[in-house]
Amino acid sequence: MQPRIIVVALVAALAVVAAGLAVANGSLPFANSDVAAQPAVDEPAVAPEQDLTAAPDEAPTEEPTPTETETETEASPEPTETETELSEEEKAAIEAERAQVVAVQTKLTELRYYAGPIDGDAGPKTTMAVMAFQKVNRLGADGVIGPKTLAALDAPVAPSLKGGNADRIEVDLTLQVAYAVKGGAIARILPISSGSGETYRTPSGGKAVSLTPVGDFKIQRRIVGERKAPLGILYDPLYIYKGWALHGSNSVPAYPASHGCVRFTRWDAVWLAGQYANGTQVRLYGGTHTFTMGSSAPGTDEPGGDTGPGAEGEDPSTDPSPSPSPEPSPSPEPSPSPTPQPEPSEPEPSEPGPTEPEPSDPPSEPEPTGSESTEPEDDGVVPTP
Numbered sequence: 371m372q373p374r375i376i377v378v379a380l381v382a383a384l385a386v387v388a389a390g391l392a393v394a395n396g397s398l399p400f401a402n403s404d405v406a407a408q409p410a411v412d413e414p415a416v417a418p419e420q421d422l423t424a425a426p427d428e429a430p431t432e433e434p435t436p437t438e439t440e441t442e443t444e445a446s447p448e449p450t451e452t453e454t455e456l457s458e459e460e461k462a463a464i465e466a467e468r469a470q471v472v473a474v475q476t477k478l479t480e481l482r483y484y485a486g487p488i489d490g491d492a493g494p495k496t497t498m499a500v501m502a503f504q505k506v507n508r509l510g511a512d513g514v515i516g517p518k519t520l521a522a523l524d525a526p527v528a529p530s531l532k533g534g535n536a537d538r539i540e541v542d543l544t545l546q547v548a549y550a551v552k553g554g555a556i557a558r559i560l561p562i563s564s565g566s567g568e569t570y571r572t573p574s575g576g577k578a579v580s581l582t583p584v585g586d587f588k589i590q591r592r593i594v595g596e597r598k599a600p601l602g603i604l605y606d607p608l609y610i611y612k613g614w615a616l617h618g619s620n621s622v623p624a625y626p627a628s629h630g631c632v633r634f635t636r637w638d639a640v641w642l643a644g645q646y647a648n649g650t651q652v653r654l655y656g657g658t659h660t661f662t663m664g665s666s667a668p669g670t671d672e673p674g675g676d677t678g679p680g681a682e683g684e685d686p687s688t689d690p691s692p693s694p695s696p697e698p699s700p701s702p703e704p705s706p707s708p709t710p711q712p713e714p715s716e717p718e719p720s721e722p723g724p725t726e727p728e729p730s731d732p733p734s735e736p737e738p739t740g741s742e743s744t745e746p747e748d749d750g751v752v753p754t755p
Contacts, residue, residue: 470520471496471515472488472489474496474500475490475496477523478499482556482558482559483500483558494635498513498635499561501513502559502560503523504522505545506526506529506545507526508527509522512624513624529547529556531549531551534651535650535651536551536553537551537650538651539651539653540652541562541564541632541653543656543657543658543660546563548632557645560634560635561624561634562633563621563623563626563628563633564582565581565629565659566580567579567580570601573601578629580626580628581630582614582626582628582657583610583630583660584655584656584662585653585663586652587651587652588649588650588651589608589610589649589650590610590648591609592607592608592643592648593606601629604631605636606618606636607639608642608646608652610652611663614630614631615632616631616642618633618636618638619633619634619635622635626659632654
């Protein structure tokens with residue numbers, strides 16, 4: 371009997387414990403099942419609220435993407451606008467103009483005025499070639515390809531030469547052009563600008579007139595590259611008489627504008643220097659603002675200028691000139707400066723000048739008119755009366 375009592379007591383104790391746990395957990399058999407289910411319903415109700423809050427977080431991250439596409443669409447019309455700037459008619463007009471320039475360049479090449487590329491680009495070389503052609507054909511020398519120029523290209527005027535050595539340079543000061551002759555035939559016709567005839571103040575305080583010498587000369591010496599002289603910069607000068615030279619310049623207008631030298635374009639000056647050696651004949655004729663060697667014209671008898679020895683590229687063996695006065699060759703020898711290139715050496719060549727020009731200069735003014743050379747060119751120097 372006792373074992374049964376013990377078992378029953380244990381069962382009863384376990385039942386009591388189980389009932390207590392059930393009460394604590396709210397899971398008594400008599401408890402309302404709806405009450406227990408309510409928390410389960412409340413929990414999922416909160417969950418969707420969290421999901422809804424997460425959704426707007428993702429939305430702003432998607433917003434920048436349409437802005438990028440908008441910027442792309444804004445950038446895309448720009449090239450389309452540039453593409454549509456020119457109509458078909460405008461493009462055709464441009465092509466026709468380029469074709470016309472190509473035809474002019476081709477014709478000027480045949481006539482020896484132009485030596486550049488046949489590319490349809492009416493750049494500086496084409497403009498200067500057209501200007502030289504207009505001068506020879508007695509047209510307005512503006513470098514513009516107009517109806518009169520086009521008509522003249524169909525029936526061009528033949529240049530007139532004075533004659534001389536097979537290889538020579540002729541300078542027509544009336545037409546303001548130079549003829550580069552090789553082997554007795556014209557190799558190039560180049561635009562030039564010679565002395566303006568105006569009076570200008572020399573660096574030493576005297577006065578001189580912008581005149582260009584006429585007669586037969588030879589290339590006596592040269593300087594390769596840039597030469598800084600008192601009145602400006604000369605490029606690749608070829609000296610023909612004392613301080614006068616054929617040289618390159620940044621300004622070659624259609625009219626006489628220099629201080630006395632013969633200006634060429636810089637590319638033409640380089641070409642001339644490469645084609646003609648020292649001793650080559652140079653003939654200058656015509657023109658208005660000129661002087662002959664040995665005259666008493668103010669500033670032309672003995673300009674100081676750039677006559678010192680030791681110039682780059684100088685060839686003493688070909689210095690003597692047949693027709694000019696023999697003064698140029700002795701004048702470099704007594705010069706104390708070995709190199710005339712630096713500016714400080716410029717006054718030195720003028721020292722031998724006063725020994726000879728002073729007797730011939732007084733007719734013009736009491737001032738030493740020939741104390742400086744008229745050869746340096748400078749677009750910024752304005753002649754003073």
